[in-house]
Amino acid sequence: MSDGIETFLVKLERDVRRLAGRHQAEQVVAELRAHCDDSVAELMAAGQSREAAMAQTLARLGQPSPRDFVPRDGAPSWLDRSRRSQWVFWLFLAWGVAPIWLIYGDADRVVPIVVGLAVTGLGAFGLLGAYGARFVAWPLVRAVIVWFAVNTFLMSVFWVDTRSGSGPFPQPRWVVERSVSLKDVTLREVKDIRSQQREAQSLLEYYRGLRRTGIDTMPSYGKLDHGLFRLPSPDDPASIRSTPDLSTARVQWLESGSNHVARLASWADSSRESIERYKIALDRPYAETLKAMVQANGTIVWLPFLFALTSALLGDMVWSVWLKLRWRWSRSSA
Amino acid sequence: MKFRSDMEAMVLASLVDGPKHGYAIVKAVRTRSDDVFRLGEAQLYPVLHRMEESGWVTGVWEPVEGKPARKVYQLTDPGSKVLDQKRREWQEFSEAVGKLMVTGGTA
Structure with a gap:
């Protein structure tokens, strides 16, 4: 030839x-x-x-x-075998890539988004698989390869690697930047509160002493006239002085404030660690981020692939069973 | 009028006198039509496959000594009925066109 x-x-x-x-x-x-x-x-x-x-x-x-x-298999013309592979390819890309970005864009709605995607995927790939799961498998493999390449590139540009023992996934850059900015502000506030706490501690000891001796007097407001340790109004010292158990009330109030500051300090310690990690992630060289995204995508790419393939197989199986049943009914009624 | 330029009808008609493989069908159509109808040769096979799926023809692979195997197509009973139907449609179509062309030419 x-x-x-x-x-x-x-x-x-x-x-x-x-x-x-x-x-x-x-x-x-x-x-x-x-x-x-x-x-x-x-x-x-x-x-x-x-x-x-x-x-x-x-x-x-x-x-x-x-x-x-391409042989006909009973599918409508817009879903014939040649077009079906295109449907599977683009549908998987839209259905598989979008969730990662949707979920991180709206973390409060993870459950409804995941449930919605599962139902959509089951229906769409089940329908496509009804005309033969084997015609879905190859386009899915191609889509997975494209998805891996495209998503890895996009994530390497717009996401950062914040993975650690507590946070297994990378995060979008803008989320990490906002988080660092917010936590920085909060940590500064915690620092102020801690300085107040030291003054509050001496005041607490002072009131405890007063309570023990039974002598009450006006508090020294000083720098404590604001923030967490703001005391009852200094505009009416007579009312404070006339309160029978004022020292006890002040002690309890100051102790409650101290406990709150202690919790904030504990939170601040853990936040400081994550902020350091986030800052390192934001400054990480592109090659390292790309490598991290390759690993991350390699880990998660199989989940939607297996789900879509399983849906197609289910659709194929259900449709085959339905055709057999219909054939038997038609024979028995004939 | 249902009848149009119909490759399926030509293929079915070419199989009336016995089973043929693809190239023989092309030759039969060309010869019987005095070289007027030239089938798109590669296009013939999708038509044959569709007709096989529809049950109008059956195809069987037959080995040929020293040559590639050939798939030989044979007309089935449903295919014969379809051919009869297409013949009737063609008859109506050609008569109608004949009348129109003759009377149209003399008006």
Whole structure:
């Protein structure tokens, strides 16, 4: 067979295999090869040279579309095998990539988003799989590869690697920046409160002493006239002085404030650690971030793939069972 | 009028006198139509496959000594009925066009 005919057959086989599977591609090419063989033999018998016969045979074949060789399987035209692979590919990309960005964009709605995506995926891939799960599997593999490449690149640009023992996933850069900014402010406030706490502690001891001696007097407000340790109004010292158990009330109030500051301090210690980690992540070189995103995507890419494939297999199975049942009913009623 | 330029009808008609493989069908259509109808040769096979799926023809692979195997197609009973229907449609169509062309030419 001439190079031209062989090239034509090889290209057609590749395209048909992609659209309709290996078996169909082999059948088509075997028929066309026999056709070309007959055509060349006949033209040569009529006196043409081998080269001329091959060239004419190739010209007579025309330019068929590989889509014409895709067998029908009862699906509507917009969902036939050749188009179905495109549907699977783009649907998986939209359905698989979006969740990661949706979930981090709206972390409060993780559960409804995940449930919504699961239901959508089950329905969509189940429907596509009803016409044959094997025609879903290959486009899914291609989509996974593209998803891995595209999502890894986008995440390496817009996300940072904040993974640690407590936080297993990377996070969007803007979320981390906002978090660092907010926590920085809060930590400054905690620092102020701690300085107040030291004054409050001496005041607490003072009131405890007063309570023990039973002598009450006006508090020294000083710098404590604000923030967490703001005391009862200094505008009415008479009312304070006249309160029977004022020292006890002040002691309890100051103790409560001290406990609160202690909790804040504990939180601040853990926050300081995560802020340091976030700042390191934000300043990390691109190559390291890219490597981290490759690892992260490699870990999570299989979950939607397996879910979509399982949905397609379920759709295939349910549809096969339904067809068998319908066939039995039609036979029993006939 | 249902009848249009119908590759399926031509293929079915070419199989009336016995089973044929793809290239033989192309040749039969070309010869019987005095070289007027030239089937798109690669386009023939998707049509044959559709007809096989519909049950109008059956295809069987037959080995050929020293050559690639050929798939030989044979007309089935449902295919014969479809061909009869297409013949009737063609008859109506050609008569109608004949009348129109003759009377239209003399008006």
